[in-house]
Amino acid sequence: MIETERLLLRPFLEKDAADVLEYLRKPAVNCFASMKLDSLEEAKEEMKKRARETEYYFAIVLKETGKVIGEIDAYPERGEPHDTSSPFDTFSPCWMLNEVYQGKGYAYEAAHAFFDYLFRKKGARRIYAYTEDYNLPSQHLCEKLGMRREGLFMEFVSFVNNPDGSPRYENTVQYAILKKEWL
Secondary structure (H helix, E strand, C coil), X not given: CEECCCEEEECCCHHHHHHHHHHHCCCXXXXXXXXXXXXXXXXXXXXXHHCCCCCCEEEEEECCCCCEEEEEECCEEECCCCCCCCCEEEECCEEXXXXXXXXXXXXXXXXXXXXXXXHHHCCCCEEEEEEECCCHHHHHHHHHCCCEEEEEEEEEEEEEECCCCCEEEEEEEEEEEEHHHHC
């Protein structure tokens, strides 16, 4: 568990289903489209799966009320993907916050604590993040966290289809920060 002034970052519990359904009933950005939940039953099943993830996947919880307002995760990757002897010292976090709780500094508070956890406790050397070019709040968060913009990938990936069924490719911005920059 990671604690901040207003938040707890902790593993998911089965009782979190209703809170998670609130923000996954209609994901705010396309990269989360595959995580969409349609019912409380689906959310309960998802919570059973997530409850097993205790090291790299956390619910973002308001300390004051115990309400789950979002999530943050990242899994270790090899710094050099083609070298099977290279260390797992690179992480690409993903964060999502219930829209009702956005604009209050919770995303920054959670991401800052999570980055610190990855750098200080999990051996991260490099953290990078992808965000859609239209997701300005996420880009602002990356910059506030001290990440540098590394590039813009045109028509990089597709998460949803156009009305005609063809893939809708999105432009993606990449940000990153090194441990030595963080510390």
